[in-house]
Amino acid sequence: MATLLEVERLSKRFGGLQAVKDLSFTVAEGEIVALIGPNGAGKTTAFALVSGFLAPDEGEIRFRGRSIVGRTPHEVCALGIARTFQIVRPFPRLSVLHNVMVGALLRHPDVAAARARAQAVLDEVGLGSKRDHPARGLTLAERKRLELARALATEPTLLLLDEVMAGLTATETERLVELIRAINRRAVAILLIEHVMRAVMTVSQRVVVLGGGQLIAAGPPAQIVNDPGVIEAYLGDGRVGAPQG
Amino acid sequence: MTRVGWLAVAALAVLLSLPAVLSSYALSVFIFIFFYGFLGQAWNIVGGYAGQLSIGHAAFVGVGAYTAAMLARDVGLTPWLGMLVGGAVAAILGGLIGYLGFRFGLRGFYFALLTVAVAEIARIVTANMEATGGALGLYITFTGDPWQLQFSSNRPHYYIALALMLGATAVAAGLERRRFGVYLAAIREDETASEALGVDSFKYKMMAIVLSAFLTGMGGTFYAFYFLSLQPNTVFGIPLSVEITLRAIVGGSGTLLGPLLGSFLLTPLAELSRAYFSTGRWTGVHLIAYGLLLIVVVLFLPQGVYPYLRRVLNSGGPS
Numbered sequence: 048m049a050t051l052l053e054v055e056r057l058s059k060r061f062g063g064l065q066a067v068k069d070l071s072f073t074v075a076e077g078e079i080v081a082l083i084g085p086n087g088a089g090k091t092t093a094f095a096l097v098s099g100f101l102a103p104d105e106g107e108i109r110f111r112g113r114s115i116v117g118r119t120p121h122e123v124c125a126l127g128i129a130r131t132f133q134i135v136r137p138f139p140r141l142s143v144l145h146n147v148m149v150g151a152l153l154r155h156p157d158v159a160a161a162r163a164r165a166q167a168v169l170d171e172v173g174l175g176s177k178r179d180h181p182a183r184g185l186t187l188a189e190r191k192r193l194e195l196a197r198a199l200a201t202e203p204t205l206l207l208l209d210e211v212m213a214g215l216t217a218t219e220t221e222r223l224v225e226l227i228r229a230i231n232r233r234a235v236a237i238l239l240i241e242h243v244m245r246a247v248m249t250v251s252q253r254v255v256v257l258g259g260g261q262l263i264a265a266g267p268p269a270q271i272v273n274d275p276g277v278i279e280a281y282l283g284d285g286r287v288g289a290p291q292g
Numbered sequence: 293m294t295r296v297g298w299l300a301v302a303a304l305a306v307l308l309s310l311p312a313v314l315s316s317y318a319l320s321v322f323i324f325i326f327f328y329g330f331l332g333q334a335w336n337i338v339g340g341y342a343g344q345l346s347i348g349h350a351a352f353v354g355v356g357a358y359t360a361a362m363l364a365r366d367v368g369l370t371p372w373l374g375m376l377v378g379g380a381v382a383a384i385l386g387g388l389i390g391y392l393g394f395r396f397g398l399r400g401f402y403f404a405l406l407t408v409a410v411a412e413i414a415r416i417v418t419a420n421m422e423a424t425g426g427a428l429g430l431y432i433t434f435t436g437d438p439w440q441l442q443f444s445s446n447r448p449h450y451y452i453a454l455a456l457m458l459g460a461t462a463v464a465a466g467l468e469r470r471r472f473g474v475y476l477a478a479i480r481e482d483e484t485a486s487e488a489l490g491v492d493s494f495k496y497k498m499m500a501i502v503l504s505a506f507l508t509g510m511g512g513t514f515y516a517f518y519f520l521s522l523q524p525n526t527v528f529g530i531p532l533s534v535e536i537t538l539r540a541i542v543g544g545s546g547t548l549l550g551p552l553l554g555s556f557l558l559t560p561l562a563e564l565s566r567a568y569f570s571t572g573r574w575t576g577v578h579l580i581a582y583g584l585l586l587i588v589v590v591l592f593l594p595q596g597v598y599p600y601l602r603r604v605l606n607s608g609g610p611s
Contacts, residue, residue, distance in 0.1 A: 098488065100484075100487075100488075119487070119492075120484075120487040120488055121487050121488075121489075121490050121491055121492045121493070124487075124488060124489060124490035125490050129488070129489070130488055132485065132488070136482050136484065136485035136488075137482075137485075138477070138478055138481035138482055138485065138486075139481060139482075140481060141477060141478070141481060145474065145477070148474055149474060149475065149478040149486060149489050149491065150489040150490070152471045152474060152475065152490075153489065153490035153491075156471050157471075158469060158470060158471060158474065161471070161474075197485075197489055198488075198489070200489075201489055201490050
């Protein structure tokens with residue numbers, strides 16, 4: 048399949064902290080890729096770089112073959128990359144429907160059309176009955192779905208999901224995995240940061256592992272779980288003086 | 293139609309027929325109400341819907357007032373057109389403030405300070421320029437000529453002020469129903485999140501402040517040709533900026549009827565206390581009354597009076 052997103056030798060430093068270093072990975076059209084790694088590995092920074100919220104110090108990001116470095120977040124979104132935030136950011140005083148309409152207006156400038164589109168997206172994510180509630184009254188699980196719905200309403204070709212399953216119950220996670228699969232079936236590529244391993248293993252076709260801002264491993268889930276480098280990054284190396292694998 | 297809708301229609305009918313029964317003084321109070329309601333509504337576009345707190349809107353009033361007055365004096369341009377020119381010059385100033393504030397990411401109080409600073413600079417510059425009449429200001433000779441936006445009775449000004457207020461409200465109503473309005477609300481609620489959803493927040497905030505400044509500048513022209521005298525301290529002063537801002541906030545900023553309601557509440561209050569307490573030892577009591585009212589609103593109705601009233605009216609009782 049053709050490459051949708053190419054990240055090449057990307058680096059970002061915050062003062063003395065090298066958040067992302069020399070990172071390269073790709074996402075193919077229609078693919079689901081998981082970005083995993085311990086806390087502080089640089090996953091969210093990588094997201095911010097791809098979505099235009101941060102500018103890289105070095106490196107290149109190409110979307111559909113064209114560089115998007117230096118694009119503002121709204122331009123990146125208009126090109127077809129939508130993101131969610133790890134700490135959800137609903138528009139608290141706007142209704143659930145209004146929240147999603149903001150996203151839908153990108154491709155449907157007419158408010159009536161955007162409203163219809165937003166309603167359809169809400170029905171899909173299972174928030175249809177909450178449409179007239181103000182967003183601040185939603186539960187965490189609902190807010191996560193609202194975050195997803197808003198991003199989805201911008202009709203992206205690449206969806207960046209930053210820990211949409213964190214804090215959810217097993218049943219809620221199950222439903223969200225189903226939803227992500229359904230979205231993916233419409234040829235939307237998905238790059239997700241996730242700590243919920245069961246979800247990562249079942250939903251993703253490829254896994255990219257970060258540690259200390261760098262790429263540790265990349266490959267199919269089954270291969271990743273047995274990678275010694277990955278095990279070391281997560282669990283540490285207990286064997287003193289053991290040879291580096 | 294909602295109950296609020298019916299009330300609005302009834303209110304409009306009453307307002308249109310008032311000049312037939314009211315005294316000239318009472319009419320002048322209503323002219324103030326409409327004028328401040330208009331300015332509050334103009335402010336509401338950038339300060340309410342877009343959530344960019346401006347406390348320097350007097351700058352636009354002053355620019356609109358002086359522009360039209362000087363054009364009438366120096367080149368004989370009728371204020372009916374001068375109003376549009378004044379609005380345009382105010383819009384340019386608004387664009388400048390917006391560019392400085394929004395391009396460099398000033399938010400909240402920092403943006404508010406920028407607007408105050410620009411208004412103060414405009415005041416000081418005007419007070420020290422010969423062309424604008426310096427600190428003494430500018431006086432317009434009364435001719436009673438309608439072409440000069442002057443009339444021998446209060447009634448025409450009453451209807452003009454009412455038309456301005458309703459016109460600005462129609463603009464706000466149109467904005468609410470369009471993408472522009474939805475985007476402004478999103479920017480107000482969370483600018484970062486709105487950017488992530490494809491909203492060019494810089495562009496929309498610029499559009500909001502330019503539109504707001506244009507309308508406010510038109511109001512300045514009305515002010516000039518209603519009062520026939522302009523002083524830098526009055527039209528560019530911080531007190532005027534505060535008057536404008538208060539009306540929208542007390543009534544309910546970011547709502548369609550909030551600024552109007554705010555003006556209907558605050559303007560008569562200011563006018564009465566000024567009339568009764570403006571002499572002798574009671575000077576300034578109206579400012580105390582203002583301050584108290586503001587405290588009450590902030591404490592009990594932080595969203596403003598209108599959102600509360602709308603809930604009460606639509607539910608048929610206090611919720």
